[in-house]
Amino acid sequence: MNEVPLTHILFVSTALFFIGMYGLFTRRNLITMLMSIELMLNSVNINFVAFNKYLFPDKLDGLFFSLFIITIAAAEAAVAIAIIINLYRSHQSIDVDDATEMKF
Amino acid sequence: MSNYLYILWIPLLPLATFVLLGLFGRKYFAKTAGIIGTASLLTSTLLSFVAAKQYFFEDGKVNGVYQKIIALKYTWLQFSPNVSIDMGIIVDPISVMMLIVVTSVSLMVHLFSLGYMKGEERFATYYAFLSLFTFSMLGLILSVNIFQVYMFWELVGVSSFLLIGYYFNKPSAVAASKKAFIVTRFADLGFLIGILIMGFYGGTLDIGLLIEKLTSAQSPEFLSITSASFLGASMLTWGLTLIFMGGAGKSAMFPLHIWLPDAMEGPTPVSALIHAATMVVAGVYLVARLFPVFSMDEAALTIVTYVGAFSALLAAVIACTQTDIKRVLAYSTMSQIGYMMFALGISKNGGEAGLGYMASMFHLFTHAFFKSLLFLGAGSVIHMVHSNEMKDMGGLRKLMPITHASFLIACLAIAGIPPFAGFFSKEEILTAAFHENKLIYGVALFTAALTSFYMFRLYFNIFWSKDAVAKAHHNDGHDDAHAHDKESHGEGTLTMKLTLLILTACAIGVGFVPFSQFITSDGLALETHIDLVFSIAPVALSIIAILLSASFYKTQNTKSDKAVALFGGFYSAAYKKFYVDELYLFITKKIVFPLIGQPIAWADRNIVDGFMLLLANTTEKISAAIKGLQSGKVQNYALYFFGGVIALSILFIYIWK
Numbered sequence: 001m002n003e004v005p006l007t008h009i010l011f012v013s014t015a016l017f018f019i020g021m022y023g024l025f026t027r028r029n030l031i032t033m034l035m036s037i038e039l040m041l042n043s044v045n046i047n048f049v050a051f052n053k054y055l056f057p058d059k060l061d062g063l064f065f066s067l068f069i070i071t072i073a074a075a076e077a078a079v080a081i082a083i084i085i086n087l088y089r090s091h092q093s094i095d096v097d098d099a100t101e102m103k104f
Numbered sequence: 105m106s107n108y109l110y111i112l113w114i115p116l117l118p119l120a121t122f123v124l125l126g127l128f129g130r131k132y133f134a135k136t137a138g139i140i141g142t143a144s145l146l147t148s149t150l151l152s153f154v155a156a157k158q159y160f161f162e163d164g165k166v167n168g169v170y171q172k173i174i175a176l177k178y179t180w181l182q183f184s185p186n187v188s189i190d191m192g193i194i195v196d197p198i199s200v201m202m203l204i205v206v207t208s209v210s211l212m213v214h215l216f217s218l219g220y221m222k223g224e225e226r227f228a229t230y231y232a233f234l235s236l237f238t239f240s241m242l243g244l245i246l247s248v249n250i251f252q253v254y255m256f257w258e259l260v261g262v263s264s265f266l267l268i269g270y271y272f273n274k275p276s277a278v279a280a281s282k283k284a285f286i287v288t289r290f291a292d293l294g295f296l297i298g299i300l301i302m303g304f305y306g307g308t309l310d311i312g313l314l315i316e317k318l319t320s321a322q323s324p325e326f327l328s329i330t331s332a333s334f335l336g337a338s339m340l341t342w343g344l345t346l347i348f349m350g351g352a353g354k355s356a357m358f359p360l361h362i363w364l365p366d367a368m369e370g371p372t373p374v375s376a377l378i379h380a381a382t383m384v385v386a387g388v389y390l391v392a393r394l395f396p397v398f399s400m401d402e403a404a405l406t407i408v409t410y411v412g413a414f415s416a417l418l419a420a421v422i423a424c425t426q427t428d429i430k431r432v433l434a435y436s437t438m439s440q441i442g443y444m445m446f447a448l449g450i451s452k453n454g455g456e457a458g459l460g461y462m463a464s465m466f467h468l469f470t471h472a473f474f475k476s477l478l479f480l481g482a483g484s485v486i487h488m489v490h491s492n493e494m495k496d497m498g499g500l501r502k503l504m505p506i507t508h509a510s511f512l513i514a515c516l517a518i519a520g521i522p523p524f525a526g527f528f529s530k531e532e533i534l535t536a537a538f539h540e541n542k543l544i545y546g547v548a549l550f551t552a553a554l555t556s557f558y559m560f561r562l563y564f565n566i567f568w569s570k571d572a573v574a575k576a577h578h579n580d581g582h583d584d585a586h587a588h589d590k591e592s593h594g595e596g597t598l599t600m601k602l603t604l605l606i607l608t609a610c611a612i613g614v615g616f617v618p619f620s621q622f623i624t625s626d627g628l629a630l631e632t633h634i635d636l637v638f639s640i641a642p643v644a645l646s647i648i649a650i651l652l653s654a655s656f657y658k659t660q661n662t663k664s665d666k667a668v669a670l671f672g673g674f675y676s677a678a679y680k681k682f683y684v685d686e687l688y689l690f691i692t693k694k695i696v697f698p699l700i701g702q703p704i705a706w707a708d709r710n711i712v713d714g715f716m717l718l719l720a721n722t723t724e725k726i727s728a729a730i731k732g733l734q735s736g737k738v739q740n741y742a743l744y745f746f747g748g749v750i751a752l753s754i755l756f757i758y759i760w761k
Contacts, residue, residue: 021746024739024742025739025742025743096738096739097737099736099738100736101736103735104732
């Protein structure tokens with residue numbers, strides 16, 4: 001079987017990470033920003049799984065880490081959406097630029 | 105040894121009255137405050153007499169010697185195993201004697217004030233302050249620890265301040281109260297340093313222990329305090345002199361006497377209580393309390409002697425020229441306290457040579473009664489004519505016979521005419537002075553003659569001089585604080601007259617108390633006898649002075665003006681109180697303020713404050729410059745975060761290998 005080299009996978013995950021980062025900095029919509037964060041988390045997941053498979057094939061630590069990250073990402077999404085809903089109730093908007101009261 | 109714990113109630117009752125009247129007086133006891141204060145003090149007075157009877161006649165004596173009894177001692181602050189501040193009650197001859205003096209004079213003043221202060225707006229406050237004063241004074245005389253003395257010492261200072269400034273809407277009263285407080289505080293600074301010196305070398309603050317340690321010439325404490333010296337004098341001399349400075353401030357000795365004449369701005373009964381009979385003798389009491397230690401140091405006693413004698417003479421000279429009757433009495437007080445001081449100064453501890461100590465205490469005792477009588481009599485006069493000035497008075501003997509009689513007896517008592525109280529105590533002082541120091545004896549004799557002269561100048565000016573003044577009633581403007589009800593004119597109320605009569609009886613009678621049997625420097629009874637031949641000189645001089653005064657002032661004539669012209673510049677200098685006040689003003693305003701005060705104020709404003717302002721300004725500038733970072737935009741924060749991560753990555757990967 002013709003194996004995919006590690007570098008290809010790392011390339012995909014790096015691309016995913018920076019796409020997420022770009023989205024986080026440029027989007028003003030909170031939901032989109034949340035989605036961008038999920039992209040970044042997933043790129044890290046891919047890294048964990050790939051390194052585990054290619055460097056330490058007889059161990060499972062990387063897989064466990066990615067499982068934890070998925071769990072935490074789900075919880076984080078729940079909390080973030082709860083915050084967004086509350087923000088919408090108070091500001092009638094989910095645009096980050098409308099919520100800048102916490103400044104000097 | 106039996107139980108003296110009930111003495112605790114003597115100071116605590118006035119304290120309770122003070123709290124009660126101070127907190128609720130104006131609301132609930134506006135009319136009854138006087139009765140409450142007087143009743144509580146009457147109880148204290150009776151308890152004092154019970155204590156005196158028990159101590160002097162029942163169980164104070166062991167083998168013929170009066171013991172020092174510590175009735176109560178409670179350690180309040182412990183600094184080290186030996187040094188502590190205790191609160192307690194000491195029972196010994198002088199403290200019991202002072203209990204009698206303070207409670208009875210205070211009771212008389214309470215009683216007199218019932219009439220004198222009637223209708224005052226702050227009647228309850230007045231009685232609250234009086235109670236506070238009585239409490240503090242009683243605490244002072246019962247102290248077992250020198251620091252306890254100091255605390256009550258300050259408390260009497262505060263109550264004196266409050267009472268002098270009682271008419272707080274009168275600018276002169278406010279100024280006088282401030283002056284009294286500042287001058288005595290300045291003296292108390294010396295007192296505090298003195299206490300610290302004694303405590304440091306003596307290793308204890310307990311009076312009894314201190315006396316025990318510093319009176320045996322072999323004890324290590326005595327050796328260390330006498331061998332340490334500063335500016336050529338031993339630390340014992342320094343400590344005692346500084347303690348005496350505190351005493352001189354309270355007792356208005358030269359040069360710290362300037363507050364006493366001004367303190368006469370307070371209500372007259374207050375002057376009788378605080379500035380004649382009790383608080384001003386606190387200095388004498390302090391020296392007497394530490395007398396065994398004083399007697400170990402010749403230099404300190406010499407200072408006490410000469411300060412006392414000089415103050416006595418100076419005050420007597422000034423008193424001859426003053427026209428405000430209360431000021432005359434104030435200077436006369438200062439002069440008599442000078443007597444007590446130098447009597448202590450020339451005394452030795454124990455035995456026949458301790459006559460001066462006993463004489464000083466005796467004079468303190470008799471002086472308290474006839475001087476408070478003089479003040480209350482003056483109060484009665486002021487109550488009638490509404491003025492303090494001699495020129496507004498004259499011929500009052502027919503209008504106020506009781507005041508006239510009691511004032512005359514008090515004048516005879518202070519002039520030392522037998523058989524009135526002052527004669528006996530003054531004779532003892534003169535005898536002691538004659539045996540110890542002829543110079544002091546001469547000064548004392550001359551001062552005694554001056555005393556008779558100015559007291560009778562006062563007496564004739566008030567009660568004789570002119571015909572009865574009918575205009576007295578219209579002379580309101582001066583003392584407007586006494587806007588009393590009109591029907592009280594005349595001699596004042598029943599309580600006022602009663603007080604005068606009781607005190608007159610005291611002024612006649614207390615001289616016959618066999619004082620030397622009870623109060624001596626070592627507790628042993630001392631045999632004294634009045635030597636008739638010796639008494640001739642002072643009594644004759646007094647009588648001559650009285651006659652001279654009568655020829656000057658009994659009827660209006662120009663003899664006194666001629667005498668004034670004879671003395672010329674000396675008279676006007678004395679009238680201006682020898683410019684001591686001006687000297688103080690010069691020193692403070694021209695030297696202390698510009699040369700010390702202003703540079704310190706400059707340093708405070710510019711260096712101390714400047715440093716703090718610099719810190720505050722720098723912080724403010726920096727925070728203003730960087731506060732833009734906190735923009736409130738979440739994405740900016742995320743950007744900083746990633747920037748930080750990148751910077752740290754570069755740092756760890758490339759730079760920090």
